[in-house]
Amino acid sequence: MPQEESRAGEEELRRRARDVLAAYPPEGTEDVEFLRARFDAGLAWVHFPEGLGGLGAPRSLQAVVDAEFTAAGAPDNDPRRIGIGLGMAAPTILRYGTPEQQRRFLRPLWTGEEVWCQLFSEPGAGSDLAGLRTRAVRDGETWVVDGQKVWTSSAHNARWAILIARTDAEVPKHQGITYFVCDMTDPGVEVRPLRQITGEAEFNEVFLTGVRIPDAHRLGAVGDGWRVAQATLMNERVAIGGTALPREGGMIASVAAAWRERPELRTPELHDRLLGLWVEAEVTRLGAERVRQQLAVGAPGPEGSGLKLAFARLNQRVSGFEVELLGEEGLRYGDWTMVRPEKVDFYGRDAGYRYLRAKGNSIEGGTSEILRNIVAERVLGLPAEPRTDKDVAWKDLPR
Known part of the structure; x- marks a missing residue:
């Protein structure tokens, strides 16, 4: 997009956002009513088509809209609670759904009314x-x-x-x-x-x-469900591993904070390991930014599998380091209680929770073993593994 056109697009989006804020002041409007108005104004996903929460604008301009609403104290749609809808169902419905399906499902999905x-x-x-x-x-x-x-x-x-x-x-x-x-x-x-x-x-x-x-x-x-499912899975892996983070964001933030605030925990050996993890976290963050830029100009490809693989490995290594850094304190687990949470909260919990929950990162969204195969075959172009069941009817496969 030419620079002048980009600036014009940004100004138009800011104007639309301010119009919504003026018509639905956040301090006096129910959250759901505000979110519906934002969707109807095309400011939910700006890259989606008009009438489906977007304006057909470049995906990169979403940050302009989000910044306007955040600065005004507007409610968000609690994306961690509805992440499967946002990251997996919505792009699949947009790509493969009928117009009737898109109109029925996308609005309450984005507003969080339907999980x-x-x-x-x-x-x-x-x-x-x-x-x-x-x-x-x-x-x-x-x-x-x-x-x-x-x-x-x-x-x-x-x-x-x-x-x-x-x-x-x-x-x-x-x-x-x-x-x-x-x-x-x-x-x-x-x-x-x-x-x-x-x-x-x-x-x-x-x-x-x-x-x-x-x-x-x-x-x-x-x-044709396998082809449709592949679109879902590619988006899922970007949604899990490609979250936008600030520098020193994500799991490494808790470890870095403990290191700065607790000098008595430091040793030269732990210092060297922390530096290595910090660099790995920054490389992963920048890799995620590159994948999001690719996503802005098209559908996600197999590169998202590599990103999700790196995310899982990093989370497990960092959470293990944090437990080791904290010593006996890191072995405490605050509340081993049977609850059914609405969302996962890595950062509002103790180190023990982060360590245990991170074990699931190498399973959810595709196991690390399968993702390595995808990266090898579809990204690096290595020979595929032999598959003897490829042309066999499902009913004839051994169980």
């Missing part, structure tokens, strides 16, 4: 997601779904889910999958908590028994 979850992984199909067994059988204009999903974050709070299910067992596993939007209030949906090492139940297992999904809630063509 979303992701029904992908299964007990026997985690890393090998295409081997999933959940079945969807067509019955007129509806689909009847039966199966089980697992590791489903936010299922206990969700109104809607993005779901992939097998619709054809006679073709190879990647070809017989279809993508749906599932109503989590259907009587055939049962959500059970999975207690984690942190003591909480942020994840769930979900049982689907005779769940009826209208064909109008199908995303993409029948049998």
Whole structure:
């Protein structure tokens, strides 16, 4: 974008933001009402089309809008609570949804009125997601779904889910999958908590028994669900590993603060290790910025897998270092209580929580082993691993 055009675009967005603030003063307006007005003004996702929360503007200009609202004390949509909707469901619906689906789902998704979850992984199909067994059988204009999903974050709070299910067992596993939007209030949906090492139940297992999904809630063509799911997964990995952070932000911030405030903890050996982690955190942060710039001009590619891989490794190393730095204090764990949180909070908790919760970073959003394969094959161009089941009908695969 030419510099003059960019400046003109920024000024127009600022004007629109100020118009919303004048018509809906944050101090006297309900949060949901304000967020709806912001969406309708095209200031939710400025790069989305008009009428769907955006203005068709460059994605890079979103920061201009966000800064105006933040400076005015306007409410946000609590993105950590609705991260699956924002980072995974919304871009998939925008790319593959019908106009009716886009109008129905995107506004309450962005305002936080409807929480979303992701029904992908299964007990026997985690890393090998295409081997999933959940079945969807067509019955007129509806689909009847039966199966089980697992590791489903936010299922206990969700109104809607993005779901992939097998619709054809006679073709190879990647070809017989279809993508749906599932109503989590259907009587055939049962959500059970999975207690984690942190003591909480942020994840769930979900049982689907005779769940009826209208064909109008199908995303993409029948049998094309794997391609649609890839769009979701690519966005998921950027959403997990590509969060915009300031310098010395994220997990390294807590460690650096403890180092500065607690000189009695310092040793030369720990100093050298902390410097190495600080540099790694900065490299990862700059890598995330580069991926976001790529995302601003198109859909995310396999590079997001490398970013998410680096994020998981860094979080685990930094949280382990923090526990070691704090010594006995780092071994304390404040509250090992069975709760079902609405969102993950790494930074409002103690070091013990961060250490335990970071273990999940190498599983969620794609295991580190699978992401290494993706980086090797799709980014570096190395030969693919042999796959003997590639052309075998799913029904003939060994169980």
